[in-house]
Amino acid sequence: MAERDLRPYEIPEEHEAVSDIIRRHSTNPADVRIMALDRHDIFFARRVLDLGCGFGFMAEEVARRVHAQAVVTGVDALPANREPFVARVRGAGRQARFVTERLESALPCAPESFDLVVSSYSLYFFPQIIPEVSRVLARDGLFLAVTHSMSSTRAVLRLAGLPVEGSPLLDQVGRFCAERGRGALSLLRQGGTRGLPEPPALLGGGGG
Numbered sequence: 001m002a003e004r005d006l007r008p009y010e011i012p013e014e015h016e017a018v019s020d021i022i023r024r025h026s027t028n029p030a031d032v033r034i035m036a037l038d039r040h041d042i043f044f045a046r047r048v049l050d051l052g053c054g055f056g057f058m059a060e061e062v063a064r065r066v067h068a069q070a071v072v073t074g075v076d077a078l079p080a081n082r083e084p085f086v087a088r089v090r091g092a093g094r095q096a097r098f099v100t101e102r103l104e105s106a107l108p109c110a111p112e113s114f115d116l117v118v119s120s121y122s123l124y125f126f127p128q129i130i131p132e133v134s135r136v137l138a139r140d141g142l143f144l145a146v147t148h149s150m151s152s153t154r155a156v157l158r159l160a161g162l163p164v165e166g167s168p169l170l171d172q173v174g175r176f177c178a179e180r181g182r183g184a185l186s187l188l189r190q191g192g193t194r195g196l197p198e199p200p201a202l203l204g205g206g207g208g
């Protein structure tokens with residue numbers, strides 16, 4: 001599979017500034033990540049894993065809501081995220097661990113070692129990891145994934161005056177988009193991981 005370009009996330013301050021612009025100009029004044037968290041009581045979670053954690057926006061919000069003794073572990077391909085991630089989680093009063101790893105299809109974690117796994121706006125970089133999420137989650141654990149929809153991605157491209165057809169962004173989001181993500185996750189619930197089609201067949205772009 002082609003290496004994904006992670007340059008937009010290389011400098012945490014720039015990533016944070018872009019994130020802030022998106023929030024301020026969005027027609028929805030609420031951040032979808034916070035709306036998703038508001039729907040779940042996650043105080044039960046003591047062992048938390050954030051995949052593709054970036055500078056820790058989601059992790060900070062999660063940290064405020066999980067058990068007081070919780071440890072929040074972030075994994076991200078870019079080491080520059082360590083410092084802001086750890087600072088944000090500690091600022092929320094929880095213990096933080098950061099692992100620099102470019103995720104593909106394996107998680108370096110023991111089975112059932114997390115109560116809560118979150119992945120916000122990042123699972124489309126590594127959708128092959130979904131079976132591993134199922135392996136590392138505790139039996140009554142929760143997996144919370146936030147992603148974009150194909151339709152909103154198309155709208156963003158149009159607003160930016162960029163070609164929609166053949167867009168690499170659309171291709172990226174299509175690997176785990178709102179329109180198809182639920183189907184991918186429920187397949188896992190029903191039949192485990194065996195026989196799961198390769199991501200392009202299951203989650204590929206062009207739909208939605």
Ligand SMILES: C[S@@+](CC[C@H](N)C(=O)[O-])C[C@H]1O[C@@H](n2cnc3c(N)ncnc32)[C@H](O)[C@@H]1O
Pocket residue numbers: 004006009033051052053054055056057058075076077078081101102103104119120121122125126
């Ligand atoms: C759009 S940002 C989302 C960050 C954070 N989850 C949030 O909600 O603010 C995507 C993040 O995924 C990370 N990422 C992309 N591909 C990755 C991979 N294969 N393994 C680990 N991290 C990856 C990027 O470095 C970036 O920090």
